[in-house]
Amino acid sequence: MSWVDEYVKSLFALRDSEFYVVASGLTTSGPAHMGTVMEVLIPYTISKTIRSYGRKSYFIFIADTMDSLDSIPMQLTSFTELKDFIGRPLYKVLDPYGCHSSYGYHFLDEVLELMKRFSIECDEVLTADNLYLEGWYDDYARLFFSRLDEVRDILEVTSFRKLPPNWMGVVKPICSRCGRNDSTVVTSFNEAITYECTSCGFRGSMYLEEHNWKLLWRLDWPSRQDFLGVDVEGGGVDHFTRGGSWDTAVEIHRRLFGRDPPIGFKFGFVLVDGKKMSKSKGLGSLSDIMRFVHPTVIKYFLLKHDLEENRNLRIDPKYFLSLYEEYKLVGDGRYQDVKQLRAWELSSNGIKWRTSFSDLLIYYQIYRDWGIISDLTRDYESIDELKSYVEEWVRNNLLPEEYDIQLKPSSPSTHMRDLILEFCRSINESMSDVDIHNKVYELARSRGVDPSELFKAIYLLLFSKPRGPRLGKFIKVLGVERFKVIVNKVLNTSS
Ligand SMILES: [Zn+2]
Numbered sequence: 001m002s003w004v005d006e007y008v009k010s011l012f013a014l015r016d017s018e019f020y021v022v023a024s025g026l027t028t029s030g031p032a033h034m035g036t037v038m039e040v041l042i043p044y045t046i047s048k049t050i051r052s053y054g055r056k057s058y059f060i061f062i063a064d065t066m067d068s069l070d071s072i073p074m075q076l077t078s079f080t081e082l083k084d085f086i087g088r089p090l091y092k093v094l095d096p097y098g099c100h101s102s103y104g105y106h107f108l109d110e111v112l113e114l115m116k117r118f119s120i121e122c123d124e125v126l127t128a129d130n131l132y133l134e135g136w137y138d139d140y141a142r143l144f145f146s147r148l149d150e151v152r153d154i155l156e157v158t159s160f161r162k163l164p165p166n167w168m169g170v171v172k173p174i175c176s177r178c179g180r181n182d183s184t185v186v187t188s189f190n191e192a193i194t195y196e197c198t199s200c201g202f203r204g205s206m207y208l209e210e211h212n213w214k215l216l217w218r219l220d221w222p223s224r225q226d227f228l229g230v231d232v233e234g235g236g237v238d239h240f241t242r243g244g245s246w247d248t249a250v251e252i253h254r255r256l257f258g259r260d261p262p263i264g265f266k267f268g269f270v271l272v273d274g275k276k277m278s279k280s281k282g283l284g285s286l287s288d289i290m291r292f293v294h295p296t297v298i299k300y301f302l303l304k305h306d307l308e309e310n311r312n313l314r315i316d317p318k319y320f321l322s323l324y325e326e327y328k329l330v331g332d333g334r335y336q337d338v339k340q341l342r343a344w345e346l347s348s349n350g351i352k353w354r355t356s357f358s359d360l361l362i363y364y365q366i367y368r369d370w371g372i373i374s375d376l377t378r379d380y381e382s383i384d385e386l387k388s389y390v391e392e393w394v395r396n397n398l399l400p401e402e403y404d405i406q407l408k409p410s411s412p413s414t415h416m417r418d419l420i421l422e423f424c425r426s427i428n429e430s431m432s433d434v435d436i437h438n439k440v441y442e443l444a445r446s447r448g449v450d451p452s453e454l455f456k457a458i459y460l461l462l463f464s465k466p467r468g469p470r471l472g473k474f475i476k477v478l479g480v481e482r483f484k485v486i487v488n489k490v491l492n493t494s495s
């Protein structure tokens with residue numbers, strides 16, 4: 001069984017309901033990466049699966065715009081003005097591109113754009129700064145201050161960290177002098193919060209209802225889950241390790257709110273070339289991968305693994321091509337594992353690509369005209385979806401050697417001439433690609449020649465190199481007559 005069916009079935013057993021709230025939160029602190037896709041794809045897939053079993057589900061995405069900017073991502077180091085905003089909440093950090101009200105909202109928009117490209121739909125988008133401003137967290141802050149000893153005990157036990165004796169750090173006020181909310185320490189609370197800023201030395205106070213503060217993350221998470229009525233929420237394995245914030249959330253739900261926590265789940269890392277990525281450059285960045293791999297295929301790749309398994313994406317055109325091919329084969333019913341089939345169903349929405357990506361690579365290199373290719377294949381849907389990716393592969397020279405088929409005819413060794421001519425005479429337009437391919441074997445064997453020698457000779461004749469795409473398919477795409485013209489031309493001029 002696929003991980004998602006397993007999870008949803010256990011969810012129904014643990015919490016029997018007609019309606020489930022699924023949530024996902026993300027700190028919008030920089031450019032999106034593969035992990036960002038997981039943060040929205042996994043809960044969306046769960047939500048969708050709940051619905052496919054005839055129950056209702058509501059998927060909420062929350063942007064943690066109140067989190068402070070703790071470092072400047074590598075891709076943004078040229079914006080030196082960002083240095084002045086370190087430690088400030090993301091919704092108050094300058095948008096370096098100047099197109100949004102803040103840095104946090106700029107990268108929120110990037111996530112929403114990404115969701116569109118991956119056909120991930122959420123029912124509601126919330127931002128932390130608005131939730132705070134609207135007062136949703138006020139009573140939670142009051143509750144935590146009023147039961148400080150219990151909160152402290154839970155935090156110490158679940159995070160394996162000792163807190164200072166006079167600790168009151170339930171909230172992080174935004175320093176009214178320097179604007180940071182990562183360096184303030186609460187010194188007292190009585191509806192007014194008094195605090196000291198360890199960064200600029202300011203001492204000040206503010207009323208809870210001014211909403212210039214945020215809860216400590218470990219307290220924010222369960223509070224939000226409580227007022228949103230969240231039933232299902234998960235995260236990367238790092239949140240779920242012993243001492244992680246999930247353990248704190250569970251205890252806060254049970255001991256302070258007197259309720260059961262949501263049903264959690266955790267997913268593995270996405271590795272790129274075996275390494276954890278998030279700040280990698282070049283071909284490893286999400287935007288680069290997305291130039292070459294269709295989002296549906298990326299989705300298939302991410303969903304076919306077990307939930308907690310790490311996914312390792314190899315940055316290698318051959319590997320990318322193998323994913324395209326696997327996706328197509330599974331769609332055609334040729335899968336080895338039901339998990340593959342389930343991943344295909346969840347990523348494809350039932351739309352099949354009739355023409356494979358590797359065939360389109362060949363078609364495009366021969367004809368360079370999508371009108372002609374559409375006429376030949378009559379596969380308008382696949383071409384529409386895949387043509388920009390095919391062009392990008394060819395333009396960037398990403399083609400694995402056997403698919404790089406610039407026609408570069410050269411004359412074969414003389415002992416192969418007759419055999420090639422005989423092959424030409426034995427094939428015609430009405431034959432299928434498989435028939436043509438088999439003809440090579442048949443003919444070579446009947447003349448006591450190793451078939452691989454004949455293949456090699458034909459590849460050399462066409463491309464001036466000993467390897468190439470599946471020959472039958474290639475001749476079919478090229479057209480049998482056109483193939484014969486090329487062969488005759490080469491053999492005549494070389495005679
Ligand atoms: Zn912007």
Ligand SMILES: [Zn+2]
Nearest residue numbers: 175178197200
């Ligand atoms: Zn300050």
